[in-house]
Amino acid sequence: MAFHVYTEEQQDMIALAKQFGEQAVDPVIAEYDEKGEFPEEIVNTGLEMGLQSLDFPEEWGGAGLSTKTACVTFEELAKHDTGVACAFSVTGTAIAPIMKYGTDAQKAVVQKKIFEEGGLASFCLTEPGAGSDSGASRTTAVKDGDKYILNGNKIFITNGGYAKLFLVIAATDKSKGNKGLTAFLVEKGAKGFSVGKEENKCGFRSSNTVELVFDNVEVSEDAVVGGVGNGFKMAMYALDHGRPYIGAVAVGLGQRALEEAVKYVKERQQFGRPIADNQGVQWMLADMEMQIESARCLVYHVAELIDEGQPITVNGSIAKCMATDAAMKVCTDAVQLFGGYGYMKEYPVEKLFRDAKIFQIVEGTNQIQRMVVARSLLK
Amino acid sequence: MKMLVCVKQVPDTTEIKIDPVKNTLIREGVPSILNPFDSYALEAAARIKDKDPSSTITVICMGPEQAKAVLKESLAIAADKAYLISGREFGGSDTLCTSYILSEAIKEIEKTEGKFDIILCGKQAIDGDTAQVGPEIAEHLGYPQVTYGLEAFVEDGMVKVKKEVEDGAEIIGIQTPCVLTFTKPSFDPRFPTIRRKMAANKANIPVLAFTDLPDIDPEKIGLKHSPTHVKKTFVPQKKTGGIKIQEETAEESAKKLFTLLSEAHVI
Ligand SMILES: Cc1cc2nc3c(=O)[nH]c(=O)nc-3n(C[C@H](O)[C@H](O)[C@H](O)COP(=O)(O)OP(=O)(O)OC[C@H]3O[C@@H](n4cnc5c(N)ncnc54)[C@H](O)[C@@H]3O)c2cc1C
Ligand SMILES: Cc1cc2nc3c(=O)[nH]c(=O)nc-3n(C[C@H](O)[C@H](O)[C@H](O)COP(=O)(O)OP(=O)(O)OC[C@H]3O[C@@H](n4cnc5c(N)ncnc54)[C@H](O)[C@@H]3O)c2cc1C
Numbered sequence: 001m002a003f004h005v006y007t008e009e010q011q012d013m014i015a016l017a018k019q020f021g022e023q024a025v026d027p028v029i030a031e032y033d034e035k036g037e038f039p040e041e042i043v044n045t046g047l048e049m050g051l052q053s054l055d056f057p058e059e060w061g062g063a064g065l066s067t068k069t070a071c072v073t074f075e076e077l078a079k080h081d082t083g084v085a086c087a088f089s090v091t092g093t094a095i096a097p098i099m100k101y102g103t104d105a106q107k108a109v110v111q112k113k114i115f116e117e118g119g120l121a122s123f124c125l126t127e128p129g130a131g132s133d134s135g136a137s138r139t140t141a142v143k144d145g146d147k148y149i150l151n152g153n154k155i156f157i158t159n160g161g162y163a164k165l166f167l168v169i170a171a172t173d174k175s176k177g178n179k180g181l182t183a184f185l186v187e188k189g190a191k192g193f194s195v196g197k198e199e200n201k202c203g204f205r206s207s208n209t210v211e212l213v214f215d216n217v218e219v220s221e222d223a224v225v226g227g228v229g230n231g232f233k234m235a236m237y238a239l240d241h242g243r244p245y246i247g248a249v250a251v252g253l254g255q256r257a258l259e260e261a262v263k264y265v266k267e268r269q270q271f272g273r274p275i276a277d278n279q280g281v282q283w284m285l286a287d288m289e290m291q292i293e294s295a296r297c298l299v300y301h302v303a304e305l306i307d308e309g310q311p312i313t314v315n316g317s318i319a320k321c322m323a324t325d326a327a328m329k330v331c332t333d334a335v336q337l338f339g340g341y342g343y344m345k346e347y348p349v350e351k352l353f354r355d356a357k358i359f360q361i362v363e364g365t366n367q368i369q370r371m372v373v374a375r376s377l378l379k
Numbered sequence: 380m381k382m383l384v385c386v387k388q389v390p391d392t393t394e395i396k397i398d399p400v401k402n403t404l405i406r407e408g409v410p411s412i413l414n415p416f417d418s419y420a421l422e423a424a425a426r427i428k429d430k431d432p433s434s435t436i437t438v439i440c441m442g443p444e445q446a447k448a449v450l451k452e453s454l455a456i457a458a459d460k461a462y463l464i465s466g467r468e469f470g471g472s473d474t475l476c477t478s479y480i481l482s483e484a485i486k487e488i489e490k491t492e493g494k495f496d497i498i499l500c501g502k503q504a505i506d507g508d509t510a511q512v513g514p515e516i517a518e519h520l521g522y523p524q525v526t527y528g529l530e531a532f533v534e535d536g537m538v539k540v541k542k543e544v545e546d547g548a549e550i551i552g553i554q555t556p557c558v559l560t561f562t563k564p565s566f567d568p569r570f571p572t573i574r575r576k577m578a579a580n581k582a583n584i585p586v587l588a589f590t591d592l593p594d595i596d597p598e599k600i601g602l603k604h605s606p607t608h609v610k611k612t613f614v615p616q617k618k619t620g621g622i623k624i625q626e627e628t629a630e631e632s633a634k635k636l637f638t639l640l641s642e643a644h645v646i
Contacts, residue, residue, distance in 0.1 A: 049571070
């Protein structure tokens with residue numbers, strides 16, 4: 001097994017995430033997956049621990065850890081359940097631009113609602129007609145005196161049914177495309193703001209994915225995050241911050257699938273010996289390990305770049321894409337190594353396999369990541 | 380409420396190995412944990428503090444330097460302050476000596492921190508398993524005690540303890556200062572928070588050595604003055620569950636019992 005040197009703080013966080021995973025998540029998560037239900041109680045426990053606050057500054061109520069330490073924590077959480085891990089990681093994605101570009105008053109709202117009271121946040125960009133093409137956003141924000149009136153629908157919003165704060169990207173000037181977008185901080189319970197359809201998903205079923213409806217929602221102009229017309233920039237900052245999180249979650253997921261596969265091939269006997277004795281099986285295991293370990297190195301590198309204040313757009317796309325492709329491949333191979341049993345719900349890899357697919361799609365599809373990388377080469 | 384919780388570091392195993400010559404525990408190579416029953420005592424204290432945030436929780440542990448780990452864990456979960464009681468002179472103490480040293484340490488800490496209202500202990504340590512230390516602390520201090528606690532709360536200025544009994548629970552009111560010992564409740568103790576954990580790692584834990592306890596009687600501590608002598612230690616055989624005879628009527632039950640007894644050639 002490849003090895004890494006972790007600081008004492010990172011070892012502590014891995015141990016804490018493991019304790020949380022083993023005691024709070026593992027015993028009950030299959031039921032939530034089966035029902036497609038959000039494990040509110042488990043997530044609340046994690047919120048009390050502060051799993052949503054990892055790499056945010058202590059002076060605003062965060063835990064003050066590095067992004068790398070946040071990543072090793074998410075990696076461990078994802079070994080237990082990616083849906084639970086992403087409740088926290090997506091909260092981090094949503095609040096990142098506020099903690100970086102927001103006003104002190106906005107940061108104070110995050111401090112109170114997310115860190116002190118222990119709440120989730122949602123990042124609200126996608127719309128029915130604006131997926132990969134976020135500039136096509138139809139949700140509008142029209143200025144009315146010192147207020148904005150929001151109208152439109154967002155879909156596929158993670159945490160949407162449970163979040164206390166929402167970073168909403170809306171068009172303040174439709175004629176300008178991406179440059180006409182503005183980010184708003186919307187609080188749960190705003191008049192005219194409601195949760196619509198909840199999605200029934202293939203995997204990642206413990207994550208809450210909903211539609212959000214904005215029907216003449218009034219927000220103060222103080223709710224603008226990072227300046228009018230900077231919505232696309234805010235969204236990209238959020239996603240850049242989220243890239244290593246998603247990468248780390250994918251690495252944890254792949255690692256879990258590999259561990260399950262290693263255990264199984266040593267136990268399963270065919271032709272009078274453990275299937276692990278076949279070189280064909282061994283090479284699959286080696287490839288799985290190499291893919292996960294390569295992905296892990298890329299993810300850690302991006303996290304370190306963030307900690308050093310370096311730009312990460314290209315590296316972030318490379319890491320997100322490689323890590324999530326690796327997780328999909330490794331989870332598929334894990335099912336293969338389990339044979340028919342791997343396809344059965346009684347065995348753990350079936351869920352991991354279903355969970356893996358989403359990560360090649362969310363927070364920018366892997367084609368979009370490749371587009372970012374290619375553009376950087378050709379410009 | 381001012382609360383003090385006694386926590387012990389124990390090996391994470393039920394299979395204890397014994398030094399055949401000294402008849403003492405071999406602790407090397409066995410991972411150490413916070414005694415689970417002490418985590419229930421700490422949770423009980425934390426719940427009192429949840430309701431009354433002006434409460435304080437101090438934890439103490441007697442043990443070697445590495446026992447600071449369980450004090451740090453306690454700080455990460457809920458405690459405000461921690462003290463390690465450590466020294467050669469205390470080594471080899473049995474339960475009577477241990478409880479005496481702990482009660483002397485409590486009195487010493489009270490000189491700076493003020494009197495504690497509630498002393499909380501686990502019901503028993505999972506290595507020693509005697510369940511003697513808590514009640515003995517109460518005797519050394521002359522305090523009333525409730526054992527087998529599940530939960531504690533403060534109502535109308537009085538401490539009330541929900542106590543496990545054979546087939547249910549009792550609620551007992553007790554005057555302070557008092558000693559309470561705790562067993563496994565129906566809820567899980569809370570997890571540490573990340574902020575507390577980071578702070579706990581940096582915490583400086585004061586050590587009370589023999590010389591820091593000026594009032595302690597050196598004739599009452601350590602291996603030499605321990606009246607208990609362990610003759611043999613072994614893992615008890617698991618009791619196999621008996622059978623329950625519960626037929627429709629008493630008569631049928633009696634018949635079944637008779638058949639079983641005669642089949643076993645007992646009668
Ligand atoms: C479970 C789940 C959770 C989600 N959570 C959130 C959330 O919290 N917040 C949020 O805002 N969104 C969220 N999303 C939305 C997600 O980010 C989008 O689904 C994703 O960006 C793709 O958009 P789309 O589904 O409209 O696909 P489309 O953009 O329609 O893409 C369809 C296919 O075309 C490909 N494609 C599109 N354009 C190009 C191109 N230029 N070159 C090559 N290929 C291209 C895509 O890669 C994809 O394969 C979530 C989605 C899911 C399923
Ligand atoms: C195999 C074995 C060999 C032993 N050999 C000897 C020996 O040779 N000589 C000898 O004198 N004694 C010996 N002992 C006794 C040993 O010293 C006791 O374990 C110790 O005194 C505590 O008693 P206990 O573990 O039964 O705790 P219990 O009475 O079961 O513990 C009850 C509660 O008291 C508190 N508590 C107990 N210990 C501490 C502590 N150190 N610090 C803080 N709080 C504490 C905790 O709250 C705990 O939950 C031996 C014990 C064992 C199991």
